[in-house]
Amino acid sequence: MKENSVTSVLKAVIYIVLGVLLCCSVINADTLPNWIISISMIISGGIMVLVSLITTRSLLSDMGSTGTILTAFGVFFLPALPHYQEIHWVWGIALLMMVLGVAYATEGILRFTRKTKDIGINIFLILFGVAVFALGICLWMIDSFRQYAGLMLGICLIVYGVLYLIGLLTHKDVLIIKAK
Numbered sequence: 515m516k517e518n519s520v521t522s523v524l525k526a527v528i529y530i531v532l533g534v535l536l537c538c539s540v541i542n543a544d545t546l547p548n549w550i551i552s553i554s555m556i557i558s559g560g561i562m563v564l565v566s567l568i569t570t571r572s573l574l575s576d577m578g579s580t581g582t583i584l585t586a587f588g589v590f591f592l593p594a595l596p597h598y599q600e601i602h603w604v605w606g607i608a609l610l611m612m613v614l615g616v617a618y619a620t621e622g623i624l625r626f627t628r629k630t631k632d633i634g635i636n637i638f639l640i641l642f643g644v645a646v647f648a649l650g651i652c653l654w655m656i657d658s659f660r661q662y663a664g665l666m667l668g669i670c671l672i673v674y675g676v677l678y679l680i681g682l683l684t685h686k687d688v689l690i691i692k693a694k
Contacts, residue, residue, distance in 0.1 A: 522682050529675030536668025545593045547603045555588030604660055608653035615647025 536546070562581025563573065572578060589595070622639030630636065652659045681687055 519682065523679070526675045526679040526682065529671045529678065533668040533671030533673075533675060536664050536671065538668075548591055548593045548601060552588045552591040552593070555584050555591070557588075559583070559585030559588055604653055604663075608650045611646050611650030611653065613650075615643045615645070615650055617643065618646060619643025 532546070559581040562577050562584065564581075566573060566575045566578030566581060569575075570578070573582065591601075619640050620643070622636045622641075622643060625632070625636045625639065653663060
């Protein structure tokens with residue numbers, strides 16, 4: 515691992531905690547990106563203001579003003595506030611999945627017209643594209659599926675965090691997948 519071990523362990527713990535919170539329905543999968551973006555904006559804005567105060571001893575420098583604006587937008591997008599600006603990420607993800615599904619399936623069909631020798635890859639692209647498109651449609655239309663998707667995202671984050679932590683503790687790359 516080339517990263518600092520403390521930050522790596524912290525990253526694994528954050529994945530696990532987010533996964534548990536999603537699985538327990540403490541946080542909604544649709545507001546999770548809002549929380550992440552908002553907190554990131556507040557922290558980076560605060561750091562910019564602090565650096566401006568240390569280097570120029572003023573809040574009215576370019577960095578100080580930018581940090582102040584960034585902090586304000588971070589607070590503006592906080593989901594905990596009564597009138598925050600909600601962004602429905604699930605709808606965007608559903609649309610992205612539908613478009614990508616069509617693109618993968620179309621690529622698989624186009625590869626058949628080019629008479630490539632990798633018929634297995636062509637079939638995989640078509641099936642993968644259809645599956646991704648179907649998942650996008652389910653996210654778009656079925657309310658209970660959206661809740662289930664949040665649970666699945668939580669489980670994936672927990673598994674990834676645990677595997678990452680195991681890799682850190684054993685000093686082996688557990689998450690490397692080699693494809694030929």
